[in-house]
Amino acid sequence: MRILVVEDEKGVAKFIKQGLSEAGYAVDTAGDGEEGSDYIAVMEYDIILLDIMLPRIGGIELLQSIRKKNIKVPVILLTARDGLTDRVAGLDAGADDYLVKPFAFPELLARIRALLRRPPIQNSTVLKVHDLEMDVSRHEVKRGGVLIDLSPREFALLEFLMRNNKQTLTRTQLIEHVWNYDFYTGTNVLDVYIGYLRKKINTGNLKPLIRTVRGIGYKIDDA
Ligand code: CA
Numbered sequence: 001m002r003i004l005v006v007e008d009e010k011g012v013a014k015f016i017k018q019g020l021s022e023a024g025y026a027v028d029t030a031g032d033g034e035e036g037s038d039y040i041a042v043m044e045y046d047i048i049l050l051d052i053m054l055p056r057i058g059g060i061e062l063l064q065s066i067r068k069k070n071i072k073v074p075v076i077l078l079t080a081r082d083g084l085t086d087r088v089a090g091l092d093a094g095a096d097d098y099l100v101k102p103f104a105f106p107e108l109l110a111r112i113r114a115l116l117r118r119p120p121i122q123n124s125t126v127l128k129v130h131d132l133e134m135d136v137s138r139h140e141v142k143r144g145g146v147l148i149d150l151s152p153r154e155f156a157l158l159e160f161l162m163r164n165n166k167q168t169l170t171r172t173q174l175i176e177h178v179w180n181y182d183f184y185t186g187t188n189v190l191d192v193y194i195g196y197l198r199k200k201i202n203t204g205n206l207k208p209l210i211r212t213v214r215g216i217g218y219k220i221d222d223a
Helices: 010-022 033-042 059-068 084-092 105-117 152-163 171-178 189-201
Strands: 002-006 026-030 047-051 075-079 097-100 126-129 132-135 140-143 146-148 210-213 217-220
Touching: 002 010, 002 033, 010 026, 010 105, 026 033, 033 047, 033 059, 047 059, 047 105, 059 075, 059 084, 075 084, 075 105, 084 097, 097 105, 126 152, 132 152, 152 171, 152 189, 152 217, 171 189, 171 217, 189 210
Parallel strands: 002 026, 002 047, 047 075, 075 097
Antiparallel strands: 126 132, 132 140, 140 146, 210 217
C-alpha cells in the first residue's frame, strides 16, 4: 500500500512518514500542493493524507482537481483545530475523512485501515446509476447528460434511493428519511412522489430505473 503525505511542516511530514513506514506502508512526501499534484500525476496511491493550509496550491484546491480528474483515491484531510469551515469545504470537495492536528498516531493508522477496508466507492458528491447522475453538492440531476428539474422533496427521495443503489427500501424507511416525521403509513404521498420522479427521469424510451418491490417498497436498479 502506497501513501502520499502532502504536508509543508517538515517535522510533521517526517513524523508521519516514519510512523507509516514502520507500519509497513510505502510513503512519499510532498512539501506543497504543486509537488503533491506532480506525484499524483505519475503515481497511483492507495491513500492520500492532505494538509489544508499548503503553499502554492492549497489542500482543498488540490482535492478538487483530483476529483475533477475522476481520481477516486481515499483522501484524509489534516486540519487545524479551528478549521471547521475548511473541514466542511473539504468534505464537500470529496474528502473521505479528516483528522485534527495534533493527532495520536494510532488514530491515524486506524482511519487508514478503515478506508482501505472500504470497497471502492463512487465519488461521494456525485451519485450515478446507469445514465442517471446526481451531483449532491451542486443540487443537479441529469439523465443522459440532460438536466432534470426536481422539487426539493423529489430530489431528497431520489438521493436516498441512489445512495442505496440496488437495495430495496421499505415504505417506512423512505417516508421516515424523506418526510422526516411520523407519517400516517396509509397515505399514498410516497407513491405520488415516486410517480412524479418516474415521469421526470423515465421519459421517452429510457430504461426505467425506479422499481416497485411489491408489498415492501421501492428501489433504484439498472439491472
Ligand atoms: Ca500546513
